[in-house]
Amino acid sequence: MDSAHFTDDTELLAALRTNHGLDxxxxxxxxxxxxxxxxYILQNSGSRQDAEDIxxxxxxxxxxxxxxxxxxxxxxxxxxxxxxxxxxxLNELKRRDRANSREKRFEMTRDxxxxxxxxxxxxxEARKEVLEILGNLGETCSKILLAFYYENLSIREILKTLNYxxxxxxxxxxxxxxxxxxxxxxxxxxxAQTLKIALKYE
Amino acid sequence: MNENSTPGxxxxxxxxxxxxxxxxxxxxxxxxxxSVKRDTLEGLSLARQAVRSWGLQNKxxxxxQELSAELTWPAKESSGSRSSFRLYFLRAVAALLILMFxxxxxxxxxxxxxxxxxxxxxxxxxxxxxxxxxxxxMIKRFREKDYAAVITLFARERQASLQEDFLAAQAYQQTxxxxxxxxxxxxxxxxxxxxxxxxxxxxxxFYLALCYLQLxxxxxxxxxxxxxxxxxxxxxxxxxxxxxxxxxxxxLWKK
Numbered sequence: 001m002d003s004a005h006f007t008d009d010t011e012l013l014a015a016l017r018t019n020h021g022l023d024x025x026x027x028x029x030x031x032x033x034x035x036x037x038x039x040y041i042l043q044n045s046g047s048r049q050d051a052e053d054i055x056x057x058x059x060x061x062x063x064x065x066x067x068x069x070x071x072x073x074x075x076x077x078x079x080x081x082x083x084x085x086x087x088x089x090l091n092e093l094k095r096r097d098r099a100n101s102r103e104k105r106f107e108m109t110r111d112x113x114x115x116x117x118x119x120x121x122x123x124x125e126a127r128k129e130v131l132e133i134l135g136n137l138g139e140t141c142s143k144i145l146l147a148f149y150y151e152n153l154s155i156r157e158i159l160k161t162l163n164y165x166x167x168x169x170x171x172x173x174x175x176x177x178x179x180x181x182x183x184x185x186x187x188x189x190x191x192a193q194t195l196k197i198a199l200k201y202e
Numbered sequence: 203m204n205e206n207s208t209p210g211x212x213x214x215x216x217x218x219x220x221x222x223x224x225x226x227x228x229x230x231x232x233x234x235x236x237s238v239k240r241d242t243l244e245g246l247s248l249a250r251q252a253v254r255s256w257g258l259q260n261k262x263x264x265x266x267q268e269l270s271a272e273l274t275w276p277a278k279e280s281s282g283s284r285s286s287f288r289l290y291f292l293r294a295v296a297a298l299l300i301l302m303f304x305x306x307x308x309x310x311x312x313x314x315x316x317x318x319x320x321x322x323x324x325x326x327x328x329x330x331x332x333x334x335x336x337x338x339x340m341i342k343r344f345r346e347k348d349y350a351a352v353i354t355l356f357a358r359e360r361q362a363s364l365q366e367d368f369l370a371a372q373a374y375q376q377t378x379x380x381x382x383x384x385x386x387x388x389x390x391x392x393x394x395x396x397x398x399x400x401x402x403x404x405x406x407x408f409y410l411a412l413c414y415l416q417l418x419x420x421x422x423x424x425x426x427x428x429x430x431x432x433x434x435x436x437x438x439x440x441x442x443x444x445x446x447x448x449x450x451x452x453x454l455w456k457k
Binding site: 022023026027030031034035038039042048052055056059060063064127130131134145146148149150151172174175178179181182183185186192195196199 | 210211214218241242245246248249250251252253254255256257258259260261262263265266268269272273274275276
């Protein structure tokens with residue numbers, strides 16, 4: 001579904017949980033919330049680029065929480081995204097060492113919505129490091145891993161897009177690529193632990 | 203090396219759901235006994251999750267690219283119209299204040315006792331007495347505007363009347379003798395009070411105020427002019443406006 005029309009939060013959340021409805025749901029979130037969330041960034045020392053980057057981070061964190069069943073709907077999507085946006089941006093400002101007294105005061109008044117995602121925010125740096133590792137795996141590894149683990153394509157479907165002899169070769173290549181990433185994570189326990197918390201994987 | 207013979211490969215197949223139920227059960231028993239296998243499993247599991255996250259991030263980025271042309275940005279002047287209205291309002295107030303102060307400053311620089319005196323002053327008109335046979339010399343001289351003669355005649359009077367006092371005061375005022383005029387006006391006002399009359403009260407009050415103004419005594423002139431302005435029945439009410447009172451107040455600041 002590539003529609004931007006969802007009648008309520010429940011419908012939108014259901015679409016986010018499936019690959020089939022994801023595109024439409026993400027577009028809907030963009031149209032509904034981008035301007036208001038970017039306003040906050042721009043009003044708080046951020047540039048347009050910052051607003052774009054942070055919004056993507058907000059959506060990424062939110063969708064993963066939804067897909068892991070961690071979004072409990074105790075607040076509306078709008079409220080939750082706003083809190084995520086605020087926290088991620090404040091975290092970024094702290095990282096850039098631009099915290100001022102207003103932001104520090106805000107830090108001390110976190111509510112429950114923000115506590116839920118504090119781990120995700122804390123793992124921002126870990127994500128960035130891992131993404132760099134993934135980017136260095138090479139084009140073929142990226143293709144195979146994303147096709148299998150994100151797009152949920154079968155080995156047979158992936159074989160059609162690659163110049164390999166058979167499915168076993170693709171399977172072997174998939175393992176080697178993922179093992180590279182796993183070994184890099186195992187070599188850095190701090191990174192692995194932070195990423196584990198950030199992704200809330202099970 | 204054949205990857206599919208390594209323990210790690212089998213563990214990945216386990217995670218990817220590619221083993222038969224029997225193979226899964228056998229491997230789970232091995233995992234429970236082998237910490238190395240557990241660590242490897244955990245590492246591969248984390249790596250899978252990282253890839254999924256990476257894929258989602260790429261997907262969001264591509265949708266962002268697709269929508270970038272239609273994304274709307276807030277107006278630069280902050281939270282929409284509220285701040286811009288506040289800014290416009292402040293600018294308007296500032297402009298108004300500058301205009302007000304500029305006007306006041308100009309008035310301040312331009313205001314003078316002589317100027318206000320000239321605006322307020324009106325010559326005293328002796329009322330005509332029809333059929334009066336004996337019009338005094340003083341009155342004749344006054345009507346002829348021979349103020350020096352009026353003063354001379356007044357000086358000879360042993361017991362001047364209120365009218366003679368007033369004409370003499372006027373003559374002094376016309377010839378620049380303001381201090382003498384002030385003394386006479388004040389005497390007239392005292393006599394009026396003593397005799398419970400108001401024959402020349404309004405006139406004396408008005409011209410007394412003018413003399414104070416001429417002598418650059420706005421603090422003495424202001425209360426008299428204020429009383430004249432506030433009394434609609436006063437003979438000279440129309441000569442003193444609120445604007446002129448404001449001008450006299452400016453003179454006070456200057457002093």
